[in-house]
Each structure stands twice: as structure tokens, then as C-alpha cells.
Amino acid sequence: MSGELLNKDCRQLREAIAAGRAKSVEATKAVFEAINKYEPVIGAYISTFEKQALAKAKEVDDKIAAGEAVGELAGVPVAIKDNLCSTFGATTCASKILENFHSPYNATVIEKLLAADAVIVGKTNMDEFAMGSSTENSGLKRTVNPWDTSRVPGGSSGGSAAAVAGRLCFAALGSDTGGSIRQPAAFCGVVGLKPTYGRVSRYGLVAYGSSLDQIGPVTRTVSDCALMMNVIAGHDEKDSTSVGESIAPVCNYLEKLDEPISRPLRGRLRIGVVPELNAGSDNDVQNAIAEAIEVYKKLGAETVEIEMPHFDYAIAAYYVIATAEASSNLARYDGVHYGHRTASKADYIEVYTKSRAEGFGKEVKRRIMLGTYALSSGYYDAYYLKALKVRNLIRGDFTNAFERCDCVMMPVSPTTAFKIGEKVDDPLKMYLSDVYTIAANLAGVPSISIPCGFDENNLPIGLQILAAAFAEEKLLRIARMFEMQTEWHQRRPAMPE
């Protein structure tokens, strides 16, 4: 019974609960049984809230029994990344500096989940302050990939992706600054969406790179992703970078989800491909992407070769801009108002320098150093200003591309999940693995990762689809076309005992 419940997706579960055919309490108990069984190996969660979750589940079940209206995620157990502020539990960002931080307020997306009657089961592990591509930079614990426990789950939202793939929740929220939702989703064989910058409120998301950060869903299916977007998207007066209805109205992303995209005038879905980019991937990845595009062609799509002449400069620009913003954002951790303060008797300058030295992990220090250097006197023009200009050129590449096609398809990552420890001593090598994902953040456009195959080691491969700013409705429909034709998203990892 509980296994059957765990295999439903969010939409099926919500429907069964709302119709009285299943109980949220049963689904929540099933999730905690799975957590008790597998979490010691997977390590997806920093904190869990069994008592609070069961109370919320019962509240939803009671409402339904009493015939009251319930929300879009009624009774569905979900997880949230631990860089989203919550009044329950701690909000750690997987950092020792915030290990005991208890937020006085909830992030807007958490308020929205609760208002939609979701059951929040826990907060997931991540690279410290979302800085990393493997979750190995967590200052608090290790998360492994449910498909192969000797491998990383990807990062920085590795805990969210591992929890969704391992059936330790039904869906999760992550954040994506340079691929942190899409790459772990690809590594763990689930769906991950980075929405357009400004589509989802960032209020209560602990800032890393403020002009790049965006919250988005990690789910088992594209339709669950659409459902989650219905709950979290929209303007928020508490986030002045969230975009209002007058500029880009929020859609009901489920309404036309199952209708394939066709263009009345030109007749066909046009997929942009950049051949020389794909060539940088492992063979298995290249083949899976090519086969995925064949699936679309059989559905009547056509491909257009496009040029992205500045794509190759995205990593360099990104690691200047993101670290510059990070060095400024992380200046607030000073041991004065909240977070870790050094125990050593120190003067006020030493309180800053020692508290930060003791609280931050190595990658966070490295990025603060890099960003501080890029913004420092004499280097600002050569690095930061140059990077912002390159960013404009990269956005121009996308603007030009989307005049010729509906979407662009490419790999999410040049490889499948790599071994734990493989890249940890070489930060530049780790940065280079983000080659396909960071351009979307620089250009602010939405991008989704969906399961599209497996490599020779039975590790999942992700197909990345990018669309124009605020074209999430179209993007989700394009992704759903593939999901309806294939069964990759139905495969499950054989969970380690």
C-alpha cells in the first residue's frame, strides 16, 4: 500500500487525497518510512519535521472529510532546500556559520506551499551557500546519488534531487544560480526547472548571486513541475526583482500542458541546435541528446542550426559576476547579528575575521576571495565590468536564437554523475562542468532538465531545453511532448539497503 502511494506523482496523489481515495497521513507516513530506511545512506536531508508534517497532513485530511476546499498541493509531502528561510527548524545553507540560525520569517515560496496545503517534510542538503556542483561542499553532511552511491548527486540542490529521485518526498524546491537545479536533476534522473529571472519571488532565499539566483521545482514529471509552478510563480511586493502581471502574466501552466506546440503559420515546432556545443560532451550524452531530438522530429518538429558565438565565454563571465555578488552578499556574516561568532577573545576586527574563518568552508572562502579581488580597486574594469559586457553579448545570442526557433536543446552536463572526490581538489575543473547551464542564468531565460536516457553505467542523462524569457508555459509544453512519448522518467533507482 505505502509503496503504491509513493509511486504516484504529485498530481495523482493530490487527486486521490482530494477525492478521499487516499489519506495524506498515509502518504506522509510512507515518506517517513522511506526516509528512516534510506536516509542513512542517501543523506538528502539536513532536517526533517515528522511531527509537524503529520499534523499538517491530518489537518488536510480533516478538511477534505469535512467537505472544505483544499489547495493545489493538498496533502502532498514536499521538501525544500535549506537556503530557503523557514520559521520551523533551522535555515543553515549547509554552512557552519548558520548551523543554529532560526529564521524569524518564512520565504514567500514556503508561504505559498503552505497556503496550497503542501506537507513540508524536511529541508535538503546542498553545497554551502549553493556554491558548488556536487553537494560535496556541504559543511554539514554528505549526500550521495541514489543511482550509484559512490557518485555525487550533483549540486548545489543535490539533496532536493536525491530526495525526489529516491522517493523520499514527492517534489522539492531548489535554487539555481548557474545550474544548481538542472544539473542535479539530470544526475539524479528527475525534472528540474530554472524559471525566468523574476518569475518566482526570491524573498527569503538566502542570497548567493542576486542577479542570477532563481527558485524552481525539482519533480519526477514535467506535469508535476507545471503544478509546482502554478503554486510558486508570481509577483511578490517583498521582492522588487519579481516581475508583475502587467509585464509578464502568470499562466495556469497545467491548462494546456498536454497540447503539443505547433505553430499555426509555420506549422512546426522549431528546435534550435548548436552542433559544436554538443560535441564537448561524452559520447553517451551526445547520443542521448541526438535521440531525444529524433523523438521530437517524429512528432513533426524541425531543427534549425543556430550560432551561439559567445557561449564559450559564459563560464569566465559567470565566475566573475557570481563571485563578485557573493563577496558582497556574504559580507553580512560578521558574527554580530546572527550566525557563528568566534569564541576567542578578540577585538572587533578579529570578531569578523575569525568568525568568518571558522564558519565558512573552503569553497565559500575561495569565491569570496575571487569576488573581492574582481571588485577591488584596479581590477574592477578588467574583470567585473568586462564580465557584465560579455553577459550582454551572451543575452544577445539568445535573443537572436529565439527569433529563429521556439527553443534550444543541448545537454545539461557534459558527463553523467561523477565519482565522489573526483573533482574536489581542482576548483577550476569543477567550474568547467557547468558549461551548459550557466548561460541561462546570465541571460535570465528559463531552462528545464528532463530525463532522456542512461549511459553505459546506468546513470541518468538530462536533456536541457531553453526558451525565451517568461515562456515557461511553452517550455513546459515542449518538455511534456517528450515525456508523453518516452518512459525515461518512470525509471527508478534500485535503492541501497
Added chain:
Amino acid sequence: MAKKIDEAQVRKVAKLARLELANSEIEEFTVQLSAILDYMEKMNELDTTGVEPLAHCLPISNVFRDDSIKTSLGTEKTLANAPQRDGEFFKVPKILDDSNRA
């Protein structure tokens, strides 16, 4: 090829960033940051003359709202995470040097 950044510069940046680094970290970061900065040189292959810097991608500029009074967190909630407090205040080490007091 000369290193992009030397140990003295790394120490200076650490000071600007208010980070106390061990000698071993200074050495490690000097090597790693040099390699990363070398990679970033790649941007110089591009002629960006006349290109506007792009700080963010939003189709909005200034955002205004009514200047109306709203509830704030309040003292207790605000101080709840303080590493050290003294009544209604955050407690910190002495900042002003009193050696020049008359």
C-alpha cells in the same frame, strides 16, 4: 608566465574580505586563484567596445510602492539569533579606542 596573483595580493584581498586565512590557505589560494584568473583572461578575446554592461536581465527599472507603515519583526525576534546580547542591544567588542580620552 607570471602568476596572475601573488601571496602578498592574496593577503591583501583576505584583509579586504575580512577573512583570516592560515598560511597554508594563502599558498593554496594563490595557486588556485591564479589558475582561475588565467582562465578568465579568455574574456579578453572578445572585443566589447561599445557594448553596454548588463547588470541584470529584468524588463523593469525603478520599483516604487506607497510609503506606508507596516509591522516589523520587533525587538525579541530581531535579537533571537544574536550571538551575544545585552538587554535590547547586540553586544560587540569595544570599537572606539579610548586612549585619546581627555
